[in-house]
Amino acid sequence: MKMTKKLRLPLTALLTSTAMFISLPSANVAVAKETSSQIEWDLTDLYANTDAWEAERQQVLEKLKELDSYKGRLGESAATLLEVSDKVSALQKSALRLLVFATLSADEDLRVSETQERRSLARSLFAAMNQATSYMAPELLEVGPEKIEAFIAANQDLQKHAFNLRDTMRQKEFTLSKEAERVLANAGDVLGGPGQIYGLMANASMPWTSLTLPSGEEIKLLNQAAYSKYRAVQNREDRKAVFDAFWGTWKQYEAMLGATLATHVKGHVFNAQSRGYENALAAAVSGSNIPTDVYRTLVATANENLDSMHRYLKLRQRLLGLQDMHYYDIYPEVTALDRTFSIDDAKEMTLVSLQPFGKKYLKHLKKGFKGEWMHVFPQEGKRPGAYMFGSAYDVHPYLLLNYNGGFEDVSTFSHEWGHAVHTMLSRENQPFETFSYTTFTAELASTTNEVLLQEHMLAKDLPDSERLYYIDRALEGIRGTFFRQTMFAEFELKIHEMQEAGEALSGAKMTKLYLDLLRKYHGHDEGVMNIDEAYAIEWAYIPHFYRNFYVYQYATSISGGTAFAERMLAGDKTATEDYIKVLEAGGSQYPYELLKSSKIDLASKTPYETLIARMNRLMDEADKILDRMGK
Ligand SMILES: [Zn+2]
Structure with a gap:
C-alpha cells in the first residue's frame, strides 16, 4: 500500500x-x-x-x-x-x-x-x-x-x-x-518499500524447515499453510512441536523484520507529521472520516473486559480436558458437528435466520438466490476461500464460494450474501458515484448475518452436543475477531506512539511489547494461559501491520453487527429500519455518522459491551451444558 x-x-x-x-x-x-x-x-x-x-x-x-x-x-x-x-x-x-x-x-x-x-x-x-x-x-x-x-x-x-x-x-x-x-x-x-520487502520475505524467501512430528508424521515444509493446518491438530505434543519450529523460523529474522516494520511505521509518522495531522492514527482514520475515539474506545473497552476472554480460555481448557493451557492450545477444535448441510439447506437457513431484517431485505435475497450469481463448490485450480464482488454497478453482485457442507460453510454463505444484499440495496438507492461503501460498514453487513444464523440455530431444541458446537463457534468468532484483532490494534497503536515519542523501535522491542500484550489478553499472570516467550515473535507474521490501522475494523464490525442483531432479537422495532437505512445509504455518508444516526455509536462503549454481554450469556449456557454432560 x-x-x-x-x-x-x-x-x-x-x-x-x-x-x-x-x-x-x-x-x-x-x-x-x-x-x-x-x-x-x-x-x-x-x-x-x-x-x-x-x-x-x-x-x-x-x-x-x-x-x-x-x-x-x-x-x-x-x-x-x-x-x-x-x-x-x-x-x-x-x-x-x-x-x-x-x-x-x-x-x-x-x-x-x-x-x-x-x-x-x-x-x-x-x-x-x-x-x-x-x-x-x-x-x-x-x-x-x-x-x-x-x-x-x-x-x-x-x-x-x-x-x-x-x-x-x-x-x-x-x-x-x-x-x-x-x-x-x-x-x-x-x-512503500518496507511493505514490499515484507511481502517478499514472508511469501517467497523464508527458509521454511521440514519437521517430523512426535507422532511420526512428516511435514515437508512448515510454511504458513502447513502452520494453519497443524496448529489445530488434536495431539498436543504435535502442536507444541509445530509452534516451536514455526516461530523458531521467524525468530531468526527478528532484527530484520523489526527494522522493516519500524521503517514502515516511520513512513506513516513522517506522512502524518508532514501534513499536520495530530498523529499517525488520526491520519489513518481520516480517510473514512472516523473519529480516533472509535479506535481508542475499542481498545479501552476490550481491556476492561479481559475477564470474559480469560473465562473463555478456561472454558476451552475444560473442553480440552487439560491441566494447564499454553498458547498452542488455542486452535484445536473442541467441539464437532456430525451433520452436513446441502446448498439448499444453506439458502433455507439463511432466509429463515434473516427474518428479522424484514420483507424488503428478504425480497432481495430471494431474487439473488434465483439468479446465477454464485460459483459454489470447490474444484481443481479454483481460488480458495470466499468472496462477494459487487462492483459491476449495472449488473449484479457475484459470489465465489468453496462450499463443503459444514456449518462454517453455511455461515460463510450467509456472510457473503450479507455483502451481496448490501450491494443490491445500495445500488437501488444510490447513483454510481456513491454506491460503493467503506470496509467499516461492509463487514458489519455480513457479520450481523453470522450472529443471526448462530442465534437461529440456538433457538432450536437441540441435543446438548450440537448446541455446544454452535455456542463454541460463536465464542471462537468473538475471540478471533474481537479480542485478537483488538490486541493487534493495540500493538499497532503502541508502536506508532513509541515512534512518535522518539523511541527507537527494534525487533526485540516489538517482541517485548507483543509478549506483554499476549500475556495480558490471555491471562498469563492470572494463571489462565501460559504464554511462552518463544511465541512472542508472532507480530512478525501478521501482514496487516503493513496496512496502516486496518485490523480494528474487524472488531468494530463484529461489535456493530452484534449490537444490531441483539436489538432485532430483543424486539426493538426500529432496529430493522435503522439497519436497512445503513445498507441503503451505501457510500453517500461517512460510515461513523451513518451508524450513529442508526443508534450504533462506535465511539461509545455500548456496542462493545453488548458483544461482551452476549459472550457472557453464551458462556453461561456452555457451562450449564458441560455440567449436565458431567465434563
Ligand atoms: Zn466479509
Whole structure:
C-alpha cells in the first residue's frame, strides 16, 4: 500500500472501491472435493464473450485520453466540472465491470494463463486511470470549496458528485503546497518499500524447515499453510512441536523484520507529521472520516473486559480436558458437528435466520438466490476461500464460494450474501458515484448475518452436543475477531506512539511489547494461559501491520453487527429500519455518522459491551451444558 495520502477525488474515490469483500479460508479447509454438478455463475451478464470484453477495454483506454483536455479547466464552470466528472464516472464504471469479469473468470481456475493475463490487463487499467486523473484533486483544491459549492448549487446534475467533491475539499487542511506535495508523492514509492520487502520475505524467501512430528508424521515444509493446518491438530505434543519450529523460523529474522516494520511505521509518522495531522492514527482514520475515539474506545473497552476472554480460555481448557493451557492450545477444535448441510439447506437457513431484517431485505435475497450469481463448490485450480464482488454497478453482485457442507460453510454463505444484499440495496438507492461503501460498514453487513444464523440455530431444541458446537463457534468468532484483532490494534497503536515519542523501535522491542500484550489478553499472570516467550515473535507474521490501522475494523464490525442483531432479537422495532437505512445509504455518508444516526455509536462503549454481554450469556449456557454432560 502506498504511503502517500490519497486524495479522495470525486472521480477516483471509486478506485478504492474495487476491494472484494473476502472471507479467509478457515484453518482446516477440506481438500477440494470434485463435485459432479458444479453450480456456476453466468458471466455473460457481464460480457457476451471475451471479444466484447476486449472491445470495452480498448474503448476505456481510448477515452481516458480525453481527460487530459480538462487540465486547468476544472474551475471554469459548473458545466465543465459536470462534464469531466461524468466522463470519469463512466470510465470507472466500465473499468470496474471489466475487472469483475476478469477476476471471476481468473478465479475459476488459477492455472489458466489466458484468464490470469486478462486479470492483469484489467488491473493495469486502474493504474492508467489513476495517472490520468492525478491532476484533478490538487486542482480542485486550488479551485477551493467556495467555488465548488457554488457550482454544486448552480447545477442540479452535480448533486450526485457532491459527496465526493466535498470529501476532496475536506482534505484541504492537510494538503501542502504543490512543491511539498510533489516531494511527498515522490517519497511515497520509497516509503512503500518496507511493505514490499515484507511481502517478499514472508511469501517467497523464508527458509521454511521440514519437521517430523512426535507422532511420526512428516511435514515437508512448515510454511504458513502447513502452520494453519497443524496448529489445530488434536495431539498436543504435535502442536507444541509445530509452534516451536514455526516461530523458531521467524525468530531468526527478528532484527530484520523489526527494522522493516519500524521503517514502515516511520513512513506513516513522517506522512502524518508532514501534513499536520495530530498523529499517525488520526491520519489513518481520516480517510473514512472516523473519529480516533472509535479506535481508542475499542481498545479501552476490550481491556476492561479481559475477564470474559480469560473465562473463555478456561472454558476451552475444560473442553480440552487439560491441566494447564499454553498458547498452542488455542486452535484445536473442541467441539464437532456430525451433520452436513446441502446448498439448499444453506439458502433455507439463511432466509429463515434473516427474518428479522424484514420483507424488503428478504425480497432481495430471494431474487439473488434465483439468479446465477454464485460459483459454489470447490474444484481443481479454483481460488480458495470466499468472496462477494459487487462492483459491476449495472449488473449484479457475484459470489465465489468453496462450499463443503459444514456449518462454517453455511455461515460463510450467509456472510457473503450479507455483502451481496448490501450491494443490491445500495445500488437501488444510490447513483454510481456513491454506491460503493467503506470496509467499516461492509463487514458489519455480513457479520450481523453470522450472529443471526448462530442465534437461529440456538433457538432450536437441540441435543446438548450440537448446541455446544454452535455456542463454541460463536465464542471462537468473538475471540478471533474481537479480542485478537483488538490486541493487534493495540500493538499497532503502541508502536506508532513509541515512534512518535522518539523511541527507537527494534525487533526485540516489538517482541517485548507483543509478549506483554499476549500475556495480558490471555491471562498469563492470572494463571489462565501460559504464554511462552518463544511465541512472542508472532507480530512478525501478521501482514496487516503493513496496512496502516486496518485490523480494528474487524472488531468494530463484529461489535456493530452484534449490537444490531441483539436489538432485532430483543424486539426493538426500529432496529430493522435503522439497519436497512445503513445498507441503503451505501457510500453517500461517512460510515461513523451513518451508524450513529442508526443508534450504533462506535465511539461509545455500548456496542462493545453488548458483544461482551452476549459472550457472557453464551458462556453461561456452555457451562450449564458441560455440567449436565458431567465434563
Ligand atoms: Zn466479509
